[in-house]
Amino acid sequence: MQENSPAPAALSRKFSVAPMMDWTTPHFRYLARILSRHTLLYTEMVTTGALIHGDTQRFLRYHESEHPLALQLGGSDPAELAHCAKLAEQFGFDEVNLNVGCPSDRVQNNMIGACLMAYPDKVAEGVAAMKAATDLPVTAKHRIGIDGRESWDELCEFIEKVAAAGCETFIVHARIAVLEGLSPKENRDIPPLKYEWVYRLKEKYPHLEIIINGGIKTFDECHQHLQHTDGVMLGREAYHNPWLLASVDTEFFGEPPTVASRHEALRAMLPFIQQELERGVYLTHMSRHVMGLFHGMPGGRQFRRHISENAHKPGSGLEVIEDALAKVRES
Numbered sequence: 001m002q003e004n005s006p007a008p009a010a011l012s013r014k015f016s017v018a019p020m021m022d023w024t025t026p027h028f029r030y031l032a033r034i035l036s037r038h039t040l041l042y043t044e045m046v047t048t049g050a051l052i053h054g055d056t057q058r059f060l061r062y063h064e065s066e067h068p069l070a071l072q073l074g075g076s077d078p079a080e081l082a083h084c085a086k087l088a089e090q091f092g093f094d095e096v097n098l099n100v101g102c103p104s105d106r107v108q109n110n111m112i113g114a115c116l117m118a119y120p121d122k123v124a125e126g127v128a129a130m131k132a133a134t135d136l137p138v139t140a141k142h143r144i145g146i147d148g149r150e151s152w153d154e155l156c157e158f159i160e161k162v163a164a165a166g167c168e169t170f171i172v173h174a175r176i177a178v179l180e181g182l183s184p185k186e187n188r189d190i191p192p193l194k195y196e197w198v199y200r201l202k203e204k205y206p207h208l209e210i211i212i213n214g215g216i217k218t219f220d221e222c223h224q225h226l227q228h229t230d231g232v233m234l235g236r237e238a239y240h241n242p243w244l245l246a247s248v249d250t251e252f253f254g255e256p257p258t259v260a261s262r263h264e265a266l267r268a269m270l271p272f273i274q275q276e277l278e279r280g281v282y283l284t285h286m287s288r289h290v291m292g293l294f295h296g297m298p299g300g301r302q303f304r305r306h307i308s309e310n311a312h313k314p315g316s317g318l319e320v321i322e323d324a325l326a327k328v329r330e331s
């Protein structure tokens, strides 16, 4: 970001943006950090296989301004998880998180994600290996259950085993994942939300840090959840309406906002977009993540339309964003 950008905030899990594949890319995260200094950001999930056998540098690339930043891993092999946790530390991440909530078929075959909720010992082994490999906080993001294993006692067994392995922070998506019959998208909407279960976890395990996730949209809802849990994690709402993040520092951390307007936020991103264009990144790879910025504002539709119609054209550059910005009145 700017040369005089403030030092990163200390890691707090009171308010975070969820890991989302294809959405919480470095470009979205750059914008998110312009909007809020305190929000904890998560990478997209990266599998241990991809990190170990693929282009490690590319998968772990982020901008210095993104701190505090957590790396989310998908995997279950303890040695591989340990290796990747060490990489997370070497690359300067602030936390390493294990995905035990993703319901996709593709990942089930590889023992990654929500299917691991059926194997608490395996998750515990993975967490123990990660803990032994790094001094970073090791956290888990999971569901309240999966089909066929959705009782309160089974959830408690999962938490207790994983906590005994050294995990002190549980980010709980407050619905089960149905591995047989629902798509990943349906699995984010159809199984009912049971926030009370997450509250009960905090009551039963007060020494653990419990973060609640799933279907949260407003600050009023966040404040309500914060009466029962240690933090809130927002996914889709933060992506589709990122301007919400501009009030997080004031609302939850008692600090002044980092930017005064949506225009200012996007303008602060332009030098970074220019640098990325010069590296050969296509404008569309970045511009798609700013589409939500004028969500609900007069002119927002024209802003989005201008980007959709022009960003993909060969050679498009900053002028597309600048012209789109000019379509919305500056407040």
Ligand SMILES: Cc1cc2nc3c(=O)[nH]c(=O)nc-3n(C[C@H](O)[C@H](O)[C@H](O)COP(=O)(O)O)c2cc1C
Residues within 6 Å of the ligand: 018, 019, 020, 021, 022, 023, 044, 045, 072, 099, 100, 101, 102, 141, 173, 188, 213, 214, 215, 216, 233, 234, 235, 236, 237
């Ligand atoms: C496009 C998309 C991609 C996602 N990818 C991941 C992921 O990589 N890892 C993960 O743990 N959860 C992933 N999720 C789930 C979110 O992290 C979050 O748990 C879920 O969307 C519920 O929160 P929300 O209702 O605030 O969006 C994804 C969600 C979406 C919409």
